[in-house]
Amino acid sequence: MTSIMPSQSEGWIRMRYEKGHKDATRKRIIAVASQRFREEGVGSVGVATLMAEAGLTHGGFYSHFASKEDLVRDAMVDAQDRTLERVTQAARQGGGVEAIIRGYLNPAHRDNPGHGCVLACLLPELARHPASTRAALTERLERSVALIADYLPDADPTIRRDRAFSILGTLAGNLQLARAVSDPALSDRILASGITAALTLATTPIAPSPETASGDPS
Amino acid sequence: MTSIMPSQSEGWIRMRYEKGHKDATRKRIIAVASQRFREEGVGSVGVATLMAEAGLTHGGFYSHFASKEDLVRDAMVDAQDRTLERVTQAARQGGGVEAIIRGYLNPAHRDNPGHGCVLACLLPELARHPASTRAALTERLERSVALIADYLPDADPTIRRDRAFSILGTLAGNLQLARAVSDPALSDRILASGITAALTLATTPIAPSPETASGDPS
DNA sequence: TGTACATCAGTGAACGCGCGTTCACTGATGTAC
DNA sequence: TGTACATCAGTGAACGCGCGTTCACTGATGTAC
Numbered sequence: 001m002t003s004i005m006p007s008q009s010e011g012w013i014r015m016r017y018e019k020g021h022k023d024a025t026r027k028r029i030i031a032v033a034s035q036r037f038r039e040e041g042v043g044s045v046g047v048a049t050l051m052a053e054a055g056l057t058h059g060g061f062y063s064h065f066a067s068k069e070d071l072v073r074d075a076m077v078d079a080q081d082r083t084l085e086r087v088t089q090a091a092r093q094g095g096g097v098e099a100i101i102r103g104y105l106n107p108a109h110r111d112n113p114g115h116g117c118v119l120a121c122l123l124p125e126l127a128r129h130p131a132s133t134r135a136a137l138t139e140r141l142e143r144s145v146a147l148i149a150d151y152l153p154d155a156d157p158t159i160r161r162d163r164a165f166s167i168l169g170t171l172a173g174n175l176q177l178a179r180a181v182s183d184p185a186l187s188d189r190i191l192a193s194g195i196t197a198a199l200t201l202a203t204t205p206i207a208p209s210p211e212t213a214s215g216d217p218s
Numbered sequence: 219m220t221s222i223m224p225s226q227s228e229g230w231i232r233m234r235y236e237k238g239h240k241d242a243t244r245k246r247i248i249a250v251a252s253q254r255f256r257e258e259g260v261g262s263v264g265v266a267t268l269m270a271e272a273g274l275t276h277g278g279f280y281s282h283f284a285s286k287e288d289l290v291r292d293a294m295v296d297a298q299d300r301t302l303e304r305v306t307q308a309a310r311q312g313g314g315v316e317a318i319i320r321g322y323l324n325p326a327h328r329d330n331p332g333h334g335c336v337l338a339c340l341l342p343e344l345a346r347h348p349a350s351t352r353a354a355l356t357e358r359l360e361r362s363v364a365l366i367a368d369y370l371p372d373a374d375p376t377i378r379r380d381r382a383f384s385i386l387g388t389l390a391g392n393l394q395l396a397r398a399v400s401d402p403a404l405s406d407r408i409l410a411s412g413i414t415a416a417l418t419l420a421t422t423p424i425a426p427s428p429e430t431a432s433g434d435p436s
Numbered sequence: 437t438g439t440a441c442a443t444c445a446g447t448g449a450a451c452g453c454g455c456g457t458t459c460a461c462t463g464a465t466g467t468a469c
Numbered sequence: 470t471g472t473a474c475a476t477c478a479g480t481g482a483a484c485g486c487g488c489g490t491t492c493a494c495t496g497a498t499g500t501a502c
Contacts, residue, residue, distance in 0.1 A: 017464085017478065022478065025478080025479090041342070041343060043259065043262060044346075046455060046456080047455080047456060049454095056479070057479070057480050057481065058456090058457095058481085059458085059459085059479070059481060059482085060478065060479045060480070061456090061457085062456095063477085063478065064478095067456080068456065068457090119391075119394075120342065121342050122342060123391075123394040123395070123398050124338065124339050124341065124342060124343070124397070124398075125343065126398050127394065128262075131400050134398055134399065134400040137399075137400070138400045138404070141395075162411035162414070163411065163415070165392075165395065165407070165412075166388070166392055166415035168391075168395070169392035169415075170384070170387060170388040170391055171391070172391040173386075173387035173389070173390040173391020173394070174383075174384055174391065176337075176342050176387070176390065177341065177359075177383065177386070177387045179342070179345040180341050180344050180352055180355060180356075181352065181356045181359065182352040182353040182355070186356070192380070193380035193381065193384045194384050194387060197381070197385070197387075200418065200419060201415050201419070204418055204422055235444090235445065235497085240444090240445065243445080243446090264487065264488060264489080265489060265490085267487095275447050275448065276448085276489090276490095277446070277448060277449085277492085278445065278447070279490085280489095280491080281444085281445065281446075282445095285489080285490085286489065
């Protein structure tokens, strides 16, 4: 109480763990969370089991994150970044938008949600999360859309962006159907017809422009 | 113990509540559940609050359903039936597939998930439910697909069914995006471009047939 | 008509459990002097 | 060199709470005779 604070020369402090230890722990928590959220849903994964899987006890969680919601945001962004990096490589290596589509509506992707696209696993659940989380989602969404848009034939970049959004929605929706359906053969058919649909959207000249949406709900 | 069972003439028993009372209660529970599951997600809605909203106490739940999962299945099926009935009317009254699409990717539908399509609210979550629940989902899915298929131009019914599946996936995925995104203007754009995409899929002659999906995950 | 009993939709207390979050503490490492 | 103290990543008990499910019970209504 009465003692004087140490001079703390040069503004940084040596640690009892090696440098970067805490950051490595944090990344480990995010990696575990990112996979399990996608596999089981955000609401079904508790902080305690998450920390145990990262080799820690649950009490330490709050020295890394202010709340579970903060982890949700960070884990979601991490997953989006990794997926985008992977997909970008596939596209840039000459596969273009067709490589993106075939890589997405794929049995391996369908059967490994924990390492796949966040949207197909969590989109409706994330829509019920706070605005801050949805804002982070939206920002990364724009990057994925920009990648797809790069490979669309339209001259107008606004049209390219719009089309890219609808393609991304088509990919996510069809993969969700393939995962939800109880008949494996049907699931495979859905993947195949989803590929056809997405390729159609990626190549067809623009359709008759719809008026701004309005009318009765369904 | 020693008394003889009543003759129970004609195999049915008069009730202390008016006839159909229990069935009405059951339908009320399903109606409440069906809306709240869609609004909040299955995992976020507890049996106790559900029963309270139906004007009952939670103890009586298990004289109506064997488990929460049974209610999930029944509420999901009920929602799908009601939605399909509504959409069928809109299509049959001359609107065809365009009425379905514009009714689906619509601000009113986006903003009222509790009375809208189950797929857009719960598809990834339902994919993690038991096979019995997913089988019930699949069965009703086929009916929705059959409705859409009725309005597609292809001669081959198998191609019509495949295309209808991909259109349904496109509708669900794009509505989910519109709901998740944090920017209202972007949300409206997504609805509009989703309409364009779905109309394209509903009218474009068949695209180059893709091989059966295989290859790397994304 | 009166009495004993059967039916059963709904009640409410209780079960064990996991949830997100808080907090006093440990113990390894560092600095000050 | 030795001692007192500061730092802080991680520990583990505890908080109040809601979860799905079970069960003995209530009380209104019916039947049997």
